[in-house]
């Protein structure tokens with residue numbers, strides 16, 4: 001059985017990907033995750049078994065650690081998801097984004113090249129393309145990179161590093177760029193889980209600016225299937241965009257969440273806009289439909305309802321995240337098990 005190194009596998013998308021791969025049982029997995037505030041071992045605790053799924057606590061910026069993982073296991077591919085991922089945090093402080101997203105990606109690329117890893121799958125974002133006007137066509141793989149936030153600038157930088165390793169060193173790498181993900185295990189600093197948990201608690205839902213910004217919502221399970229298709233069927237050096245055909249205005253999403261939970265719209269609280277706020281993202285996923293046979297299975301209406309219900313029913317997970325308990329309890333448990 002081939003082995004995959006999944007970076008960031010204790011985060012939102014990474015943990016959904018690890019669960020998908022573990023469920024299918026076709027690959028061994030090594031998860032490398034630094035367990036920052038966004039990493040939560042509880043997300044994967046029931047699939048980490050020390051055999052087919054193992055966990056390594058450490059940073060992708062640690063070149064010696066990464067080299068030793070690659071030296072001790074015959075890794076077929078690195079599925080690279082580890083990142084600082086929240087735009088608002090990048091506005092407060094950009095340095096951690098450069099360190100993990102740019103320097104960390106370079107460390108992985110150098111190590112993969114030295115160890116002869118067969119394929120490098122770099123998970124990126126549609127935010128590298130910048131922002132769209134209301135009538136602009138959706139992003140394609142040919143759209144120029146025009147990142148607007150320190151987060152998207154750091155992701156675009158890492159994409160360009162990957163591209164350079166393909167062209168200069170002949171590395172077999174593919175880049176995936178997806179629209180906004182939603183679904184289970186998303187840390188509640190992002191829009192949908194934040195609005196959902198605030199609504200459950202009867203707290204205000206902070207809507208930035210006029211709330212008319214548009215995001216193209218993609219269910220995380222559809223995205224994870226796409227990452228595996230890009231790994232298994234993608235062509236070296238190609239970029240693949242994944243989108244959910246799920247364009248919606250923020251205010252409409254916030255109201256839908258309130259409706260699902262039977263809460264009043266008076267909880268909507270308009271707050272100051274995010275500086276440099278991108279107005280609209282949308283992806284044209286025609287290339288992955290034609291070349292990989294990928295289509296999203298979730299529509300946004302059903303996916304949003306299922307996601308709100310997931311947060312409602314996973315009270316222990318929500319409570320551990322709210323209280324900060326997840327940061328110590330699960331790490332302690334893991335370290336005790338050794």
Ligand code: NAD
Pocket residue numbers: 007008009010011012013014032033034035036037038039040058059060061080081082083084085086100104123124125126155178179180181182187
């Ligand atoms: P997340 O913030 O939920 O998880 C990131 C994970 O990476 C965490 O487990 C964290 O502990 C880990 N990590 C951070 N720094 C690390 C380091 N130096 N070394 C090792 N691990 C480290 O992020 P996510 O939403 O799951 O996003 C995963 C990837 O997908 C990111 O590369 C992100 O840019 C990309 N992406 C996300 C979205 C989205 O909507 N969430 C959309 C497009 C692209």
Ligand code: TYD
Pocket residue numbers: 086087088180189190191192194206207208213214215250274
């Ligand atoms: P977010 O989940 O941070 O994703 P991104 O900025 O990467 O698209 O935000 C999604 C949208 O929701 C974005 O337009 C910003 C907006 N937003 C709010 O209105 N209020 C909030 O509290 C947050 C976190 C986001």
